[in-house]
Amino acid sequence: MKMAFRGGIHPPQLKEFTKDKPIETMPLPNKVFVFLANHAGNPSKLIVSPGDEVKTGQIIGVPDGYISSYVHSPLTGRVVEVKKIFHPVLGRPMDAVVIERISEDQDQWMRLDTSGDFERMTREEILDLVRRAGVVGLGGAMFPTHVKLSPPPEKKVDTLIINGAECESVLTIDHRLMLERAEEILLGILIMMKVLKVEKAMLGIEDNKRDAYEHLKRVFKGYPVELKLLKTKYPQGAEKQLIYTLTGRRVPRGGLPMDVGVIVQNVGTCVAVKEAVIDGKPLVERGLTVSGDGVREPKNLMVRIGTPVSEVLEYCGGIDEKTEKVLLGGPMTGISITDLSIPILKGTSGITALLPRETGVQKPCIRCSRCVIACPMNLQPYLLYLLATKRRYDDAVNEGLMDCIECGSCSYVCPSKIEHVRHIKLAKNVYRATRRG
Amino acid sequence: MKLVSAYPPHLRDTDDVRKVMYDVLIALTPVVIGAAYFFGWYALLLCVLGTVLGELFDFFVMRFLRKSKDFVPDGSGAVTGLLLALNVSTRLPIWAFVIGLVFALGVGKHVFGGLGQNIFNPALTGRVFLLISFPTYMTEWVDPLSGFWKSPWDATTAATPLALFKEKGIVTSYWDLFIGNVRGSIGETSALLLIVGFLYLVVRKRIKLLIPISYLGTVFLLSAVFYSVNPKYGDPTFHLLSGGLMLGALFMATDMVTSPITPLGQAIFGFGCGFLTLIIRLFGSYPEGVSFSILFMNALVPLIDRVTKPRIFGEVGR
Numbered sequence: 001m002k003m004a005f006r007g008g009i010h011p012p013q014l015k016e017f018t019k020d021k022p023i024e025t026m027p028l029p030n031k032v033f034v035f036l037a038n039h040a041g042n043p044s045k046l047i048v049s050p051g052d053e054v055k056t057g058q059i060i061g062v063p064d065g066y067i068s069s070y071v072h073s074p075l076t077g078r079v080v081e082v083k084k085i086f087h088p089v090l091g092r093p094m095d096a097v098v099i100e101r102i103s104e105d106q107d108q109w110m111r112l113d114t115s116g117d118f119e120r121m122t123r124e125e126i127l128d129l130v131r132r133a134g135v136v137g138l139g140g141a142m143f144p145t146h147v148k149l150s151p152p153p154e155k156k157v158d159t160l161i162i163n164g165a166e167c168e169s170v171l172t173i174d175h176r177l178m179l180e181r182a183e184e185i186l187l188g189i190l191i192m193m194k195v196l197k198v199e200k201a202m203l204g205i206e207d208n209k210r211d212a213y214e215h216l217k218r219v220f221k222g223y224p225v226e227l228k229l230l231k232t233k234y235p236q237g238a239e240k241q242l243i244y245t246l247t248g249r250r251v252p253r254g255g256l257p258m259d260v261g262v263i264v265q266n267v268g269t270c271v272a273v274k275e276a277v278i279d280g281k282p283l284v285e286r287g288l289t290v291s292g293d294g295v296r297e298p299k300n301l302m303v304r305i306g307t308p309v310s311e312v313l314e315y316c317g318g319i320d321e322k323t324e325k326v327l328l329g330g331p332m333t334g335i336s337i338t339d340l341s342i343p344i345l346k347g348t349s350g351i352t353a354l355l356p357r358e359t360g361v362q363k364p365c366i367r368c369s370r371c372v373i374a375c376p377m378n379l380q381p382y383l384l385y386l387l388a389t390k391r392r393y394d395d396a397v398n399e400g401l402m403d404c405i406e407c408g409s410c411s412y413v414c415p416s417k418i419e420h421v422r423h424i425k426l427a428k429n430v431y432r433a434t435r436r437g
Numbered sequence: 438m439k440l441v442s443a444y445p446p447h448l449r450d451t452d453d454v455r456k457v458m459y460d461v462l463i464a465l466t467p468v469v470i471g472a473a474y475f476f477g478w479y480a481l482l483l484c485v486l487g488t489v490l491g492e493l494f495d496f497f498v499m500r501f502l503r504k505s506k507d508f509v510p511d512g513s514g515a516v517t518g519l520l521l522a523l524n525v526s527t528r529l530p531i532w533a534f535v536i537g538l539v540f541a542l543g544v545g546k547h548v549f550g551g552l553g554q555n556i557f558n559p560a561l562t563g564r565v566f567l568l569i570s571f572p573t574y575m576t577e578w579v580d581p582l583s584g585f586w587k588s589p590w591d592a593t594t595a596a597t598p599l600a601l602f603k604e605k606g607i608v609t610s611y612w613d614l615f616i617g618n619v620r621g622s623i624g625e626t627s628a629l630l631l632i633v634g635f636l637y638l639v640v641r642k643r644i645k646l647l648i649p650i651s652y653l654g655t656v657f658l659l660s661a662v663f664y665s666v667n668p669k670y671g672d673p674t675f676h677l678l679s680g681g682l683m684l685g686a687l688f689m690a691t692d693m694v695t696s697p698i699t700p701l702g703q704a705i706f707g708f709g710c711g712f713l714t715l716i717i718r719l720f721g722s723y724p725e726g727v728s729f730s731i732l733f734m735n736a737l738v739p740l741i742d743r744v745t746k747p748r749i750f751g752e753v754g755r
Contacts, residue, residue, distance in 0.1 A: 011448050169448060240750060253751040324441050331447040338440040354447055361509050363454045364553035369645060369698045377750040380698065400749045408446030415452045416553075422444035 004231035005241040007376040009409045011169050011234055011332060013208065017291045017298035018172045023180055025302040026315050028107060032074050032306030033096045033343040034060070038142040039089045041067030046097065052079045053102070055110040057282045060097055063131075069144045070134035074284040074304035076108045077101040088328050088335050088342055089142075096343070099306070112280035118191050126195050126277055133276030134283045134346075139163060139237075139266035140329065142347035145273065148263060149195045155258040157196055161246055162189055162203040164212070164267045165230055165237030168330035171350045173289045174267045176300045178205065178212040181271055182219040188270030189225055191277050196263060201225045202246050203267070208232040234332065235407040239264050241376050253403055268349070283346060290316045292331070294323035294353030303344055309351055310340035324356040332408045363416040371410035371420065377403050381410035381420040388427035393434070396427055404428075454552075457693075458512030460643050462488070464634035465519055465688070471630040472623045475581040476527045479589050480623045483522040483534055490538055491518020498547050513552050517541055520560035523624025523684060524728075525567060527589045528577040537567040557735045558695045561728050568728070578620035597621050599680045600724040602671055614678035625684040628677075635687040644691050647700055651707025652686040652714075653677060659715050670719055682714065685727035695735045702738075702745035709734045 037043035044061030048054060054073040061071030073079075080100050084093035112132055115121070121129075131146035151157050162185070166174040178185065189201050203220075205213050207229050216227055228246055230236050240251045242264065249260040257264050265273075268287060275281040284305055291298035296317030303312055309326065313319050319326070327334030328348050371381035379400045387396035401424065410420040473481035495514025499505045521541050525534060541563025549555040568575045583592035595601075597620050598609035613619050617627025624631075638644045656676055663670035676682070690696065690710050697706045710730045717726020 011446075011450075244750075250751045252753055253749060255751065319438075321438050323438060325443060325447055326440055327445075327447060331445070333445050334447060335445070336440075336442050336447070338442050340440075352447075357447075357449070358451075359449060360453045361507070363511060364551065366454055366457070366513075366553045366693050367696070367698060368457070368693045372698050372747065378747045379749060380747065382698065399746075403749050403751070406445075412446050412448060413450050413452075415450075415454050415457055417449065417453065419444055421446065425444065 004233050004236065005245050005376055007374055007378070007409065008233040008235060008241075009374050009412050010232075011412055014170045014292070014331070015172050015175070015208070017170075017295075018289050018300050019175055021176070021298070021300050023173070023176050023287055023300045023302055026304075026307070026312065028075065028101065029304060029307040029311050031080075031098060031100050031308075032304060033085055033098055033308065034071060034074060034306040035085070035087055035094055035096045035343070035345060036061045036071055037087060037090060037094045038069060038136055038144075038346060040141060040143045041065065041069070043095065044068055044071045046082060046095070048079050048097070050079050050081050053077070054079060054099060055108045057110040057284055067144060067147055069136055070132055070282070071097075072134055072282040072284050073099055074306050075099050075101050076106045086339065086342065088337055089345065089347070109281075112276065112282065114277060114280040116278050116280075118187075118194065118277050121277070123195050126191060129277045129280070130273055133272070133281065135269065135272045135276050136283070136346050137266060138268035138272060138286055138347065138349070140347045140349055142345065145265070145269055148265070149192060151196075151258045151263065156261055157258055157263055158198055158200060158261045159247060159263075160189065160193055160196055160198050160201040161243060161262055161264045162201065162267055162270060163237055163239070163242055163264055164203050164205040164209075165242060166209070167206060167232070167234045167237040168332055168349075169234075170291050170330045170352050171289045172291070173287045173300050173349060175209050175212055177267050177271060177287055178209070179215055182216050184274045185267055185270045186219055186223060186225065187278060188272070188274035190223070191273055192265060192270070193224070199224065202228055204228045204230050204236075204242055204246050206230050206232040206236055234409065235376060235405070238376065238405050238407055240405070286344070286346060286348070288344065288348055289350040291350065292327075292352040293355045294320045294326075296320065305346055306343045308341050308343050309337065312344065312351060313340065313353065319353045320355060322355050323353045325354045327352040327354070332412070333406065360417045362418060365416055365418060368415060370413040370415070374409040374413045376407060376409060377405055379404060381424075382418075384427070385418055385420045385423050388423040393427055393431045397431060401427055401431065454513070455511045457643055458516050460638060460641050461516045461688075462512065462519065464637045465523070465624070467630040467633050468523060468624045468627065469519070471617050471627045472523070473585070475617055475626060476579060476623060477583065477585045477587055477589070480527050483525065483529070483531075483623060484519060486531065486534065487518035487522030487538060488515045489518070490535065491515050491521070491542065494518075494539065494542050498542065499551070503547070503551070511552065514542060517546065517559045517563075520688065521563045524560060524564040524622050524681070526575050526577055527579040527623055528594070529567065529571070529574045533567065533571050533574055536570075537563040540566045553694050555694060556738070557732050558689055558692050561689055561732055565728055565732065580620060581618050581626070595620060597680065597724065599718065602675070602679075603718075603724050606669070608675060609679070611674060611678060614675070622681060622684075625681040628683045631683040631687050645693065645696055645703050647703040648691050648696055648707045649686045651704045652690055652711045653682070655708045655711025656682060656715055659712065663715075663719060676715065676718070680718070680725045681727040685714070685731055686710070689727070690731050690734070695738060697738050697741045697745065699742065699745040699747055702741040705741055705745065706734050706738065709737065
C-alpha cells in the first residue's frame, strides 16, 4: 500500500536528466575551502596553521562544545590560509580553511583506527568513530550525527527511519546511492540500530524510484529493515511528514522526532556512518546531483567537501549563458547563490542551474485557499504572509509562524505569485532576533 | 551571465489570477448565449457592456485614481461586470446599469482596497444597490422568447415563477425552469446552462466546491422539511430550480475573495446562505433572498475563518 500525508503538491520532477546516470567521482580539485562551521552548532576550533602539510582525512578542526563536529582535510596538501568566506546557509562570512594540493596525483589518506567489525564494538566505540569521522546529517541540516544517535535516556526511541524519499525536484543522488550502494546503506542502518538499541527500522522511498525499491528489497531480504513505498508527493521527505506517513505519529509542535520515539537519517548519512565505522573513513566527500536545465552535462557526482561550485559546474560542461539562477540544493528549497566560488558544504545535496522562467506579476491575494490546502503543516500561509508584511510578528507566531517548514508548497501553488516563504523566513529571523534581545 | 538572487521556491505553478478570471468568463459563456436566446439583443448588449466596461473601469481606477503604474489588467473587473449584467432585469436602462456597475466596482471593491480586499461580493453589492435605487426597473420581468430583435420595452411582462408561486400558488413547469424558459434576471433562469458552466470550473479546479454543495443541499433538505409539513411552501425541486439560486450558489457565493478559506468554513458558509435564502423566500416580503443571504454571509466570513482555523500539525488538543 502506498502512503502519504495531508496536503502537498506535485511540482515538475525534472529528475530525468540524471536519474539513470551512475555516480561519477570528480577529479580532485587543486584548492578547497573548508568551513569550520556547519549549519547547526558551534564552529569547530582550528588546530592547523598556514603552512602545515595535511593528509586527506587529517583532522583540521576539533569540536567546540557538544553540538559541534570534527572537520577533516579533503585533500593531501598544504594549508594556505584561513579566510572569511560567505557561508550560504548561515548567510554571513565565516572562517574557512584554504588547502592547496602539493602534487598532481597525491592523495594520501589518514584513516581512523577501526577493527571494521561493528558487531563486536560497543555503542560508545561506534559513536566515537562516527563523531571522529565528522559525520553530520547529509540531507541538508548538517546536524552532528553522533548527537542525533545519542538521545537523552528519558526519550524512548523505538524506531529508526531512513529517509529515501528524495521528494525535492531535480535531485537524484539518493536515488543513485540506493541503486549503487544499497549494501553500504544496509550496514549503516544496522550500525545505527545497534547504537539506538531499536528492533525496528524503516526506509521510506517514493514510488517514482521503483528500480531502487526493487533493488533494496532484494538487498534487505532477511534483515529487520522494512521497506515502505510512498506516494510521490512533495514534501514527502520532510521529516515530520515522513514520520507521520510511516508511523502515524505526529511530532508535537516545537518538538523533535525523538519525542515520538523516532530518529530519522538520510540514506547518504547511512553510507557515511558505514564508511566511518567499518572503513575508518572520515567525511571528506559527498555525493551530489548537478543538474537543471542550465547545466550542459548533468551528472551525479562524488565530490570533495570544499570544492568551489564553479569547478563542479565546469566539470559538468559548464552552464548555459542564459542561466538565471544557481542553487545549492534543488529548486523547491535551494538557496540561490550569485558567487560561484562558494564551496560545497557537507550538507550540499545538489547544485541546480535554472534558465529564466516566466514568473508573472505579483497580485493581491484572492483568497483562493490553495495555499491552505497545500500546506503540509496545516498552516494558513496567506495569513502568515499578511501578518508578516504587517509586521505583526507575535500574531504570526500564534498562527504557527515557527511551525512552518519552508517547503514552499504555498508559494508554488499561489496564482497571485505571492512569496510566502520569503516573508515567513524574514519574519522568523526578526522574531528570533527580537526575542533574544 | 547575470545570476539572480531569489528566495525559494524557484519553481512556480504556471497558473495565475488572470487565468482564473478568464476561466470564469469562459464558464459564463453558455449562460450569456442562453440569455441572448431567451431575452434577445438587449440582454446580450448588457452582458457585453458589463464585461467591457467592468474591465475598463477597473483599469481606470487602478491607473489613474490609485496611480498604480505597473498595473496589469487581470480580468477581475470583467467578471464583476458580467456577473452584474446576469443579475439584473432585462428592462434596466443602460444608464442605470452603468451607475450600478460603477457602484459595484467603486464602492463594492475599490473602496475596500481593490482586488482581494473587499468584504462583499461586488456584483451583488451593485445588484442590491440597483434593486433599492431603481426598484421598478429591477422588477419588471419580460416574457422569454419574445423574439431576438424585439425591444424589451415592447415585450409583455409578468411576475417571476417564485412570485407567482408565493402570491398565487401557480407552479411553473420544471422543464421550463430547468432550461431557462421563464421570466427572471438575465442570467439566472437557466439551471442547465449554469450547471454546464459550473462543471467547467469544477474540471478546471477553480471552485470552492463545498460552498455550492452545502448551499444547494441546505435549500433542498430544508425545503423538503417545510414541504412535508405543508405543501404550500413549495417542493424542493421547485426551490432548487427557481429564482437566482443556481446563479447565486454556483457563481456568486463561490467568489473566492468573499468566501471562507477553510473547507469547514465553506460548508458553514454554504449552510448559512441556504438557510437564509429559504427563510427569506418563505417568510420574507421579497419573493427571492439569494442576494441578501450571500451578502449577509459575506460579512461573517472573517468570523467563520477564525472559528474554523485548521489545527496545526502536531498541535495537541485545542
